[in-house]
Amino acid sequence: MQSAVKRWTMLAVIGLFFFMVIVDGSIVAIAIPDIARDLAITTGATTLIISSYLITICASLLLFGQIGDQxxxxxxxKWGTLIFLVGSFLAGSGGSLSIVLLGRFVQGIGASMTMANSYALVTDIFPPEQLGRAFGIEGIFISLGALAGPGLGGLILVQLPWNYIFWINLPLGLLCLIAEVAVFPKSQQRSSSKIDWLGAASLALATSALYLATMQLRYWWVMILLMVIFSYIFWRVESKIxxxxxxxxxxxxQLFSQSLLVAFLSFIVAYFFTILAPLYLQLVLQYSPGVTGLLLMVTPIVSLVASPLAGYISDRYDQRLEMTIGMAILVVAQLSLAFATARFEPTYFIFNSVLIAVGTALFGTPNNVIVMQAVPNKMRGLAGATNSLVREFGLVLGTTLSTLIFYRLLSLFSQRQVDTALGMARPILLKAQRGTYLVALLLLSVALFILIWHRKKELTSNGDR
Incomplete structure (x- = not known):
């Protein structure tokens, strides 16, 4: 067992790197207009820079979890940290979309290697009586990372070109790598088990096919068919190996599966705001990247206070009730976002940002605790990896679905095929945004219904006893 100082130092390093990895999933959003102009591509094509990173993580997360075990x-x-830094350098130095995408792919591999092993590393180094506190602290880094990306990106863009949203990782990542070499365990025993390469390949192909199916391809139904075939192969392989x-x-x-399903729906919706908010602030309200970045920092700043309070409430009161209240607040936030009219700004946007921060904290903190405690200790590593996979997969779907719906609605309302938001009239942008947020509202309403229905069922069952 590690000393107390070493344990908490390792947790801080893991949390900081986790924060940086998750930030990189969303930090590109605010730079979409700048990157599109600089690389002479559409804003729709620019979202590939976000989704390619997330889909790479999804496709390889479980594989690197197994490699880490063995x-x-x-x-x-440690190797994942180094690879992530190489990818960050490539993504920032790209003069074309293809080079940036290559860098994002390398970043995704490195991110997957670290994320797949973070929960299990924390479990290895902390005694059981401190695990809840450790996971709670790691959850704060995760929540802040998911929310802070666009805001940090805006602050960087005030003074520097868009390339630096990737290069900012280099000094921070290097510090993390040095700390990892200094305080992480030097060696661990190797298992004699084999790597499930067939399962990894079928999962990667199924995930990629699903992602391609959500893009505006002519033969999208072929991708759906391939996704079903590869998913079946994955299931067969995993059932027998x-x-x-x-x-x-x-x-x-049951509690694990239900909590994971509700979290999956919330992760999908989280990226609707990530994709649409920078476009709303810069193209509808005509705010500069600097002002946009400051406004997008409202949610993570509020989360710094809301997340610890949510953890305190989770330790002392009904976690299921806290989750339900948090989800209800998120539903209200989506409804409010759907009917934004560009009036009373930026007060209206700040109000919605606070709702999202509070709702996410109240829902996400107890949900993470329940997911990790709903399974036996021997399956906790798998529960952590599965939770990470569901989160990243949800963010991939959120990115692709919000982009697909938004640009389809732009095309519908402008009565022509549209694949960029640049130069679109404000009323059309607002109507397309409204329709996209209403889809998000529907998804969260389903999640809220599941929570209420299961809580009512639980109370009825306890009453019968």
Whole structure:
């Protein structure tokens, strides 16, 4: 067991790097107009820079979790940090979309290597009586990372070109790597099990096919068919292999499965705001990237206060009730966003940002605790990896669905094929935004219904006893 100072230092390093990795999933959003102009591409094409990073993480997350189990989680985490830094340098130095996408792919591999092993590393180094506190602190880094990307990007763009939204990772990542070499365990015993390469390949192909199906391709139905075929192959492989990437027995725990499903819906919706908010602030309200960045920092700043308070409430009161209240607040926020009219700004935007921060904290904090505690200790590593996979997969779908719906609505309302938001009239942008947020509202309403229905069922069951 590590000393107390070493344990908390490791947690701080893991949390900081986790924050940076998750920020990189959303920081590009605010730079979409600048990147589109600089690379002479459409704003729709620019979202590939976001989704390619997320889809790479989804496709390889479980594979690197298994590799970490067999070759040493600490070792894989360190290599992942180094690869992430190489990808950050490539993405920032790209003079064309293809170079930027290559850098994002390399970044995604490195991010996946670290994310797949972070929960298990924390479990390895902390005693059981401190795990809840450790996971709560790591959850703060995750929540802040998911919310802070566009805001940090805006602050960077005030003084620097868009390339620096990637290069800012280099000094921070190097500090993390030095700390990892200094304080992480030097070696871990290697397992004799084999790597599930067939399962990893089928999962990667299924994930890629689903992503391609959500794009505006002519033969999208072929991608759906391929996704079904590869998903079936993955299920068959995982059901028969001795050491699977994903042990489907974990889904037999009802509370785990339900909490994961509701979280999945919330993760999808989270990126609707990430994609649309910078466009709304810069193209509808005509705010500069600097002002946009400051306004987008409202949510993460509020989260700094809301997340610890939500953790305090979660430790002392009904976690299921807290989750339900948080989800109800998120539903109200989506309804309010859907009917934004560009009036009373920026007060109206700040109000909605506060609602999102509070709702996310009240829902996400107890949900993470429930997910990790709903399974036996021996499956906690798998629960953490699955939770990470669901989060990243939800963010991929959120990016692609919000982009697809938004540009389809822009085309409908402008009565012509549209793949860029630049130069569009304000009323058309507002109507397309409204329709996109209404879809998000529907998804969160389903999540809220699931929470209320299961809570009512639980109370009825307890009453019968």
């Amino acid at each position: 070759f040493g989680r600490s070792r894989v985490f 001795a050491v699977p990437l994903l042990d489907f027995k974990i889904f037999r725990y």
